[in-house]
Amino acid sequence: MGPNISMLINHGIPEWNVSKLITSQPTVLMSKPDRLSQIVGVVKGMGFDTSSSTFICAICSMSAMSKSTWEGKLEVYRSLGWSEDEILSAFRMQPNCMMKSEKKIRKVVDFFVNTMGWKSSDLSRNPNFLLFSFEKRIVPRCSVLRILMSNNLIKKENISTALQCSDTDFLRKFIMKYQDGVPEIVEVYQGKMGLVGLDLGS
Incomplete structure (x- = not known):
């Protein structure tokens, strides 16, 4: 040492x-x-x-990576359409984005491109998303956000804030705030999170 x-x-x-x-x-x-x-x-x-x-x-x-593993991760991002500058920018913002598995990287990018309508390169400006749990955070929250956006209640720009805030803040800002006008978001969120008994009133 x-x-x-x-x-x-x-x-x-x-x-x-x-x-x-x-x-x-x-x-x-x-x-x-x-x-x-x-x-x-x-x-x-x-x-x-x-x-x-x-x-x-x-x-x-x-x-934590060999040179060949590092080059392999770079190639994954290139194959998803990221430029060298976008890869470097993402690594500068969140170095741990290179630690994720190829499967996780592709799953997250595919979800945002094919479900949320983003461009692949949009993720290079939000590399923290690659660190979030796909099943416990990204899917449940984005399912709610898609409904709110379809009702013109929030804009695409709100997604970054919504994904990075705490569970308590997400419930307050995006579930409880809109549940009276768009009650289906409660069922969607509960179903995706497996929280059927969640008491939003409290």
């Missing part, structure tokens, strides 16, 4: 970010110094701020 810690400091990584890596992902510091130094150089070259938490996250993501 000693040589790697010294290497990170020599690369200009602030001590508080080095400390964060030691406490949260110490196994990364057990990598071979030459490989970790190469990863740090690549991440810096991508334009990450060395003092940010996403810089540490990016190092961890790249360290």
Whole structure:
């Protein structure tokens, strides 16, 4: 660990970010110094701020994959129509998007394209969506949002906020607010979540 810690400091990584890596992902510091130094150089070259938490996250993501696995993930996104700039932008915003399986990536993108009417590249501006549970968050919430949009009660732009807010806020802002005028959203949400006994009145 000693040589790697010294290497990170020599690369200009602030001590508080080095400390964060030691406490949260110490196994990364057990990598071979030459490989970790190469990863740090690549991440810096991508334009990450060395003092940010996403810089540490990016190092961890790249360290967890072999070069061939990394290239394979890039190819998955390319096959979905993402440009090199879109892939890089998504990785800068949410480095963990590269940690998802090919199956999960394709499932989420397919859902938003074929069910929600998005362009594939729209997901590159919302990479956090790839981290959400498909069954427990994306499908239940989007099922409600589709009904609300069809009734002109919300706009497409509301989807990002709706998917990222807490369960309590989603219920308050998108279920309870509209359930009197569009009562079917309650049944849809309960059914998709498996919460048949959910008491929205409380």
